[in-house]
Amino acid sequence: MKMLFILFFASLVAGNVDITHQKNYYWSEQGLENPSQGLLQVADWSLLYFNTSREIRPVLLFTIATPASIPVVLPQVLENLASFLSQDQMDANGNRATTLAEHTLVASTNIEAHHGCGRLTEKYHHKCHEFDHKFNGAVYDHLELSQTKAHAYSIGLSRIKYLVDMVSLGYDVFYFDLHHYFFKNPLRYMYTHTTTPIVVSATPSSVCQPLSAAPDGSLPDEHHRLDIAFVRSTPSTFRCLYNWLYWSTHTMHEAEDKPLDHHTFRTVMQECVSSLGTSVLSVSYLNPEHFPSECNAKCGCRGGAPVERPPDGKCPTVCEFSMSIDFCYLREDGLIVAILTIAIHENVTQTMLFEFSRTTSGD
Numbered sequence: 257m258k259m260l261f262i263l264f265f266a267s268l269v270a271g272n273v274d275i276t277h278q279k280n281y282y283w284s285e286q287g288l289e290n291p292s293q294g295l296l297q298v299a300d301w302s303l304l305y306f307n308t309s310r311e312i313r314p315v316l317l318f319t320i321a322t323p324a325s326i327p328v329v330l331p332q333v334l335e336n337l338a339s340f341l342s343q344d345q346m347d348a349n350g351n352r353a354t355t356l357a358e359h360t361l362v363a364s365t366n367i368e369a370h371h372g373c374g375r376l377t378e379k380y381h382h383k384c385h386e387f388d389h390k391f392n393g394a395v396y397d398h399l400e401l402s403q404t405k406a407h408a409y410s411i412g413l414s415r416i417k418y419l420v421d422m423v424s425l426g427y428d429v430f431y432f433d434l435h436h437y438f439f440k441n442p443l444r445y446m447y448t449h450t451t452t453p454i455v456v457s458a459t460p461s462s463v464c465q466p467l468s469a470a471p472d473g474s475l476p477d478e479h480h481r482l483d484i485a486f487v488r489s490t491p492s493t494f495r496c497l498y499n500w501l502y503w504s505t506h507t508m509h510e511a512e513d514k515p516l517d518h519h520t521f522r523t524v525m526q527e528c529v530s531s532l533g534t535s536v537l538s539v540s541y542l543n544p545e546h547f548p549s550e551c552n553a554k555c556g557c558r559g560g561a562p563v564e565r566p567p568d569g570k571c572p573t574v575c576e577f578s579m580s581i582d583f584c585y586l587r588e589d590g591l592i593v594a595i596l597t598i599a600i601h602e603n604v605t606q607t608m609l610f611e612f613s614r615t616t617s618g619d
């Protein structure tokens with residue numbers, strides 16, 4: 257009876273979701289579990305040496321694939337990434353002009369997604385890795401997280417653990433949700449247009465206004481969607497990611513229907529920025545005109561405001577697109593990502609086809 261009592265209070269239960277199992281899987285008396293051999297191997301295989309022209313940075317591209325993404329979205333995104341090949345991209349063997357697809361670590365939420373990912377490797381040479389299947393195995397589609405509340409917690413925790421693992425190996429990480437389609441090399445953008453150790457997509461409530469931390473480093477106190485996160489591997493980012501995982505697993509949070517890491521990011525990073533100082537750690541936000549988020553504006557942003565979607569539903573654009581792409585809005589300088597539509601009808605998740613012709617070169 258006494259034992260039961262202790263066990264009950266040892267569980268970390270938020271809402272009706274118990275994350276104790278995942279917490280114990282990551283943390284032991286020795287501290288945080290080290291990356292698995294499998295992750296070490298796949299990270300080494302995926303590693304990209306990117307020549308920023310000032311230095312060579314080791315970096316990984318990282319995304320998460322659900323079964324719903326396998327038929328259409330994953331191959332399309334890989335096709336997109338395969339089009340970015342450059343002399344500035346080298347693999348660990350010194351081979352030049354590798355493609356971004358080759359350096360992408362695709363983390364599958366379950367075995368079905370894993371096999372689907374594997375079938376594409378011959379064509380795109382990306383790397384597939386099992387993303388804590390024991391916790392995320394029932395996730396069919398990211399947009400279903402609201403129906404499977406437990407996975408709004410497990411996915412978020414797994415993602416932070418993976419970021420800690422990769423950054424602790426000394427690798428920069430470019431994380432992107434699988435609905436992004438890039439018109440220009442996103443890594444070149446990150447290395448030439450951003451300087452802070454942590455760069456994330458703007459918050460949904462900022463809509464199309466460019467967002468920045470205050471001069472004292474204060475972050476906007478709101479939900480952070482994190483559909484893109486670029487983390488430079490530094491001692492301070494490692495420390496802050498580690499604290500992020502600790503706080504997310506050791507404290508109760510109401511994630512509702514959004515991934516848990518979206519909710520816990522701001523508090524932990526704010527604490528880190530305040531205590532370490534902005535010269536050591538700071539966070540910056542991607543300009544929504546370059547990296548619009550589907551929550552912000554369906555047709556992208558221009559001049560700080562959402563581009564209106566005309567009555568015919570087709571966004572004003574200079575590139576060809578089918579109706580099923582959520583938006584396809586290309587700036588003159590071509591720096592934009594498009595968002596792909598994944599439609600849910602009642603209980604059926606349907607990924608719609610999209611087609612459009614690129615109007616810019618790969619780099």
Ligand SMILES: *[C@@H]1O[C@H](CO)[C@@H](O)[C@H](O)[C@H]1NC(C)=O
Pocket residue numbers: 307308309310
């Ligand atoms: C990296 O880029 C710079 C400038 O483009 C070039 O001068 C340098 O040789 C490159 N380094 C390597 C190792 O390719």
Ligand SMILES: *[C@@H]1O[C@H](CO)[C@@H](O)[C@H](O)[C@H]1NC(C)=O
Pocket residue numbers: 602603
């Ligand atoms: C969808 O799922 C709910 C709950 O499981 C069920 O009540 C409903 O009938 C389902 N709708 C369809 C169209 O299958």
